[in-house]
Amino acid sequence: MRRDIFQAIADPTRRAIITLIALQAMTPNAIADNFNTTRQSVSKHLRILTECEIVKQEQQGREIYYSLEIDKMKEIDKWLNQFRKIWETRFNQLDDILSTIKEQEK
Amino acid sequence: MRRDIFQAIADPTRRAIITLIALQAMTPNAIADNFNTTRQSVSKHLRILTECEIVKQEQQGREIYYSLEIDKMKEIDKWLNQFRKIWETRFNQLDDILSTIKEQEK
DNA sequence: TGTATGTGCAACTATTCGGTTTTGCAAATT
DNA sequence: AATTTGCAAAACCGAATAGTTGCACATACA
Structure with missing residues (x-):
């Protein structure tokens, strides 16, 4: 499975997610609210972004905040x-x- | 069929082609010589790059020179x-x- | 004119991708 | 303790993708 940053930004939804969380960390549900897709689908995108280390997670209770690894x-x-x-x-x-x-x- | 520059650069072979022809125009055969793949495969990548207008063609006899649209x-x-x-x-x-x-x- | 060369295109295959549905788990709420 | 909420992961499906093989066509050259 190829997993690099170029493949990560190839998908328009993932680019939108990146832009969305660039300034503030967000939970999967909050992110999904901005798109016409399910939370599960967003979750999958987040997993890919996490695997590419473009995004980092921070658990807070039962919520997970995702934020951009700007570097x-x-x-x-x-x-x-x-x-x-x-x-x-x-x-x-x-x-x-x-x-x-x-x-x-x- | 999605056809934008981000999808175009998602493939490592296409990124390599882009780098290869950035400085000088090349024919498909010459490009294919640099990779471990067939000319037809390169030809397919070139078609995608052409559709995205990342690459332009110039016919010269029976040869076609491909060069980068740097903009x-x-x-x-x-x-x-x-x-x-x-x-x-x-x-x-x-x-x-x-x-x-x-x-x-x- | 016949042959070699450079190329694009279509058909086929295996793999990957994006999305949905389902399941299960942990934390919060009652 | 029972229910709700937030989440990831797995199973599945249809569409897209990258690559190969085979073919057609035009140009170059003998």
Whole structure:
């Protein structure tokens, strides 16, 4: 079973859950209230997110609060870095072209 | 059939293809040479990437060169922005705590 | 013109995925 | 003690996915 952060964020419901609990911890029921699906389904998503360590649990009585492991999000950012270099270069190249045109206009 | 960039990058082979063609356009055969899979399989991934507009084709004789639409990668970056704000805040909070400790030490 | 090459597409298979239903357990409430 | 509430886990199902094999088609080259 593949279980990495990229597979975790592939599902739109899971992305929504991540956004939802980014700022405050929530229980499965509270999370499920925000979606058109059952709590069990949300629970399954939470399990996947937990396995990927994107989410951490905190038991409080019979309730379990789920919150985001924000640092995990940085892994995506890290992967994006290789492309960031490219698109910044492209942007600078465009910038150079624009400067050249301006120079020629003078 | 879901077809968005997050689903596209969920597959490790597709991520590798994206990285591979990020800097230079390549033909399906050339791409497949880098993997332990058939050309047809790579072709299928390329079709998905094309449908998501992450990749563009350029026919040259009987060869088709595939290259990366780098701008599409920015969509992931855009989604990450909401979390970037949080982790920068956390970092600053940590920074504040550290400063406070230093202050107290004085 | 005949053959080799580069490619996409369709059919098929095994596996995975997302969701629902059911079950069971522990904590809270009565 | 009995009931309710919050939750996870298992069993099941239909749909999607990744990969393979086989085929068709166009371009290149002899």
